[in-house]
Amino acid sequence: MTKISNLDILQKEQILTKDIEPVEYPVLEINLNKVYENTRKVKELCDSEDISIAGIIKMTHSMKEIAETMIAAGCDYIGTSRLNQIKKLRKSGINKPLMLIRIPMISEAANVIRYADISLNSEKGTLFELNKEAINQGKIHKVILMMDLGDLREGVFDVNEIIGMALWVEKELSNLHLYGIGTNLGCYGAIVPTEVNIGKLCDTAEKIEAAIGRNLEIISGGATSSLTLLKDGKMPKKVNNLRIGEGILVARDLDEIWEYDIADLHKDAFILKAEVIEIKDKPSHPIGKVFIDAFCNTPTYEDKGIRRRALLGIGKQDLVNADTLNPFDKNIKIIGGSSDHLIIDVEDCDNEYKVGDIIEFYLSYQHILYLINEEDVNKVFV
Template sequence: MSGAATPRLEIYPERITYNALSVVELGHQHGATVAGVAKVTCAHPAVVDALVAGGVDLIADSRIDNLRQTRERGIELPLMLLRISERSRAAEVVEYADISLNSSLITMEVLSDAAIAAGKRHQVILMVDVGDLREGVWPDRAVEVAFGAAQLRGIEVVGLGCNLACFGGVVPSEENMRLLVEVRDACRAATGLELPMLSGGNSASLPFLASGHMPPEINNFRMGESIILGRNVFDRSPWPGTRQDTVQLVVEVVELERKPSVPIGKRGQNAFGEEPAFEDRGTRLRAIFNVGRQDVIVDGLDPLDPNISILGASSDHLILDVEDMAGVESLRVGDEMAFYPDYAALLALSTSPYVEKVVVAGPPSGPARWAVG
C-alpha cells in the first residue's frame, strides 16, 4: 500500500504538457491558435498549468465555475466558455470568460447588457451548425443572426465556429469546413465585420488537420481529449507522438473471495433496472474494489493488467475476476490496483467528490504507454 487514500485519481501533469507540445505544434504549423480544453478534469489546476506549459493559446472550459477558479488563480491566457451561454448567468459569463460561444441572438442581447453594465465589451463566436446537429444556427440563418449581433454595443463578434463529432458523429471534412468559411464570408459582407477567428472544432478535427487538407482559413481549434488522454477521438487509438498514461485511477481491494461465476437463486433486475447475463466459468477468484457507478463509468476503465476482467459494478463497488492476473497469489485485501480511464470515465472521476485527486510530479518515467510518431 502507498499510504495515500483510495479511490484516487493520479494526474501526471508533465505527461500532459508533453502531449500539449505535440498537438499545439501541429495547430501552430497550420497558422492556428489552440485552446486547451480542461473540462474533462474540471479544470484541475495542475492540468491547466500543464496546458499552459505546453503552449496553448487559450484555456477553454464548459463551466463558468471552472473558468472563475482558473481566473482567480491568476492564469493570464484568454479564457473561453465552450457551453452555449446561459441568460441567467450572463453577468458571470462576461466577468470570467473573455470569449464565449453563442447561437442565440436573445442571449447575446443579455450578454451585451451585462458587458455594458460591467464597463467592458465581451467577445463572442457565433456557432454555426454544419451538420452534426448539436449547437449552432443553421447556415441559412447565420447572416441574419450575425447582423443582429453586430448591432449590440456590449459584444464584439470576433468570428464563427462549429462543433463536430460530439452529437451526430459527423467527421470534419473539406465540405463542412469550406461551408464554415463560406458562411463567414457571407456574414462579413452583410455586417462589415472582419470576423477574424474561424474555430473549426475540437479534437475530432485533429486527423483532418494532420492530413494537410484543412482549409487555411480555419485558424482556431479547441483541443481536449487529444491532449489530456493522447487519443484520436474517432476510434480512441493512440495519437502519434503522445502519451496515454497521463492519468490513472487507483483503487483498493476491500474483499477477495473465491465464488461461483453465476449467481445462485431466482433472479430479477439489479439495482439499476438491468438483467445482466453471466458466463459460467466455474469458481473464480473475485476481488471487490472501493469505487462504483456513483464515481465512474465502469465500461471506460482499462486495467493495467490485461488478464483482469471487469465483471460489473454497483453504486459503490467494482467487481473483478482476478483469477488470471499476474502475481495473484500475493494479492491481499488492502492492496491497490490501477486502471486507465477513457474520456467518459475521467469526466465522472473528476466530477466525483468521493475520488481524491493526486498530482504526481516529475518527468515522464516508468513503463511508458505512448504512441510513437
C-alpha cells in the same frame, strides 16, 4: 557513548511521521509532465497550419494546475463549459483569455460578462442580454457565433440567418465584439469532420466578412475530432482555431477510435488506482432467481464455473461506466459492479493478487469526467 534503545528509535519515527497522512484509495493520479508534453505535441501539429489552440479543461473541473500546464505548453486560450469553472479560473489568476464553450443562459449574462473573455453563442435574445450587461459593466465582450453543420447540437443551421446575426452583432450591439464563427462536430450527432462540412464553415465566414467589411479573428473548426483533418493534411486553410480537450488530456480517441498513429502522445496522463478489499474463489453465475440490480437493470451472466474474483473499493457512483475501464494487467477482466464496488476476474493473472494490493487502470474521457468530480476519489499530482 549514549546507548539508543528501540523505544527511542520508535518514538523518533513517530515524531517524523505523525503529520504524514496515509494514502487513501481510490486515487486519480495526474501526471502534469505528460499533460505538458501532450499539449506541446498537439501545439506543434496545429502550429504547422497556423492554428491556435483553446485548451478545454471541463473534464478536469477546470483545475488550475491543468490550466497552468496547458498555458505553459503554449495554449492560446483556456476553455470550459461551466460558468462556475470560468469564475474559479478567473479568481485563481489565470492570465490567458477564458472561453465559455457552452451557449450561455440568459440568467448567467451578468457573470458571463464579469468572468469570461469570450463566449460561444447562437441566440439573438442571449446576445442582446450579454450586450446590455457589457454596457452596464463598461466592458467589450468577444462572441463567437456557432454554426450547426449537421451534428444537431448547438448552432445556427441556416447560412443566411447566421450572416444576418453576424451583421446585427457588428452593427447594433455596441459592447459585443464579433470575434468569429465556429462549429462543433461529433459530440452529439457523431458526425465526422470533413473538408466539405468544415469548408461550409469557411465559406460562411467569407460571406460574413464581406457583409461586415473586415476579417474575423477566429474561425474555430471544432474539437479533438477535427485533428483528423490536420493529420490528413485536409484542414481548410481558413480555419485558425481548434478547441482541444480529450486530444491532450486523454489522447485515446484518435488512436483507438479513429485509428491514427499518435504513439508520441501519452495515454496515461490520468491513472486510476483502486485497492483490493476482498479476494475469493466464487461461482461466476449468481445463485438464485435473477431479477434487477441496484440500477434497475436485468443483467445476464456467463457460467464459467468457480473463478478467482477481487472486489475493489470503487464503484459506479465514482465513475458510472466501470465496464469500460482498461486495467494495466491485461489478464484482468472486468465483471461488473455496484454503487461502491468494482468486481474483477483475476483467475488468469500471473500476479497472485491479495487484499491491500493496488490495481491500476488506464482511463477514457468519460471516466475522468466523473472521477474528477467525485469527492471520495483522491486526486494526486505527480
